[in-house]
Amino acid sequence: MTAPTPRKSPRQHRAQATCAAILEATARILESAGPESLTTNRIAERAGVSIGSLYQYYPDKQAILAELVRAQRAALLADLNAAALLAEGLDLRATVPLLIAASLKHHAHRPLLAQRLEAAEKTLALDAETAALKAQIDALVVKVLAQRGVADPRQAAFDLAAMVNGWADAAVMAGDSDTVALAARMTRAANGYLGLVPGSVR
Amino acid sequence: MTAPTPRKSPRQHRAQATCAAILEATARILESAGPESLTTNRIAERAGVSIGSLYQYYPDKQAILAELVRAQRAALLADLNAAALLAEGLDLRATVPLLIAASLKHHAHRPLLAQRLEAAEKTLALDAETAALKAQIDALVVKVLAQRGVADPRQAAFDLAAMVNGWADAAVMAGDSDTVALAARMTRAANGYLGLVPGSVR
DNA sequence: GTCTATAGCAAGATAGAC
């Protein structure tokens, strides 16, 4: 029922700074203390603004979280788009690692934040804009796979996304920071899923 | 700091029933409303006991959750043990689907509960007993893989567990109820990861 | 546009009767 968008678009400089500070403070609390400890008072304190200012820009706590989730999805879409451009003209075997690397990028940057935001996303009722972003992400991967002759590309896109996401979460939480090696292992699994035989490059 | 075990071991019949009712009520609230709505008052109400009785057996809310998590881990360990027995004498290719099926069983039974409990586990500080169960689960899988000649079985056990878990969560949340087909697709990926070529049964 | 102060409320947990 509540609109999870900011109350006003912050047009002035200091207002933009306030919004940014609120978002960054939320991210840091999520990383350091987890969702249980995420209270509006704490966000305001950590952002260096008062609780009153916070409610000037966000109607409620969920709206702040929703904005972070939206930003994360938008970044993923952008990276996947870049990967798709890079992969243009390449075959399936060469494309898969590019998609995996793009998906992994966020988990590598701020791993804990990425994981907690994904967890929050499952609880939150996502707004229209975030849902649209998710749909675009899905459509993009489906298209890339379909162009390269994958059978049932919708199913494959879903499965590969699920595989990579959960796996990445677990890996970063266990302290695995070698993203390159992780991506290589994931690629082995993805190739097996897609029916690509390992050695037969010739 | 707080011991996440029941205050007293319920030795009498009605006390056991009370404990069971509390656990089941917690599970149902988790399934139907999510972790945000999980309050001690609600648990007591749904269990048909008073809040006072609840605190007679559990020192705090976390302890109830911890017990559910522990039960889930214990069940997984039991199922994996059964799978390992079944797999005795079988080669790697035949063993992998058995392990996957065992891991998938819980997600299939009460999918939402399994997913929410795993999410809770990441937030909770897990008690010694649950940690021990996790270690046993890990050791079991490592042993099974090592016996069948998998290189770096520790890494493989971790990766396969991460892959299956995250993937299963996403699948059940999307409403995919065909566990058999899901297990088959996962097996393709696992085989690829392990370097097993698809067609070459011979 | 930002602040302080606080209303209003719900949660966790306890005391003490039965």
Add this chain to the structure above:
DNA sequence: GTCTATCTTGCTATAGAC
């Protein structure tokens, strides 16, 4: 062993001064 009644705490969100 179980209950009702209640204390205490801390959260969300608002009102109104500056």
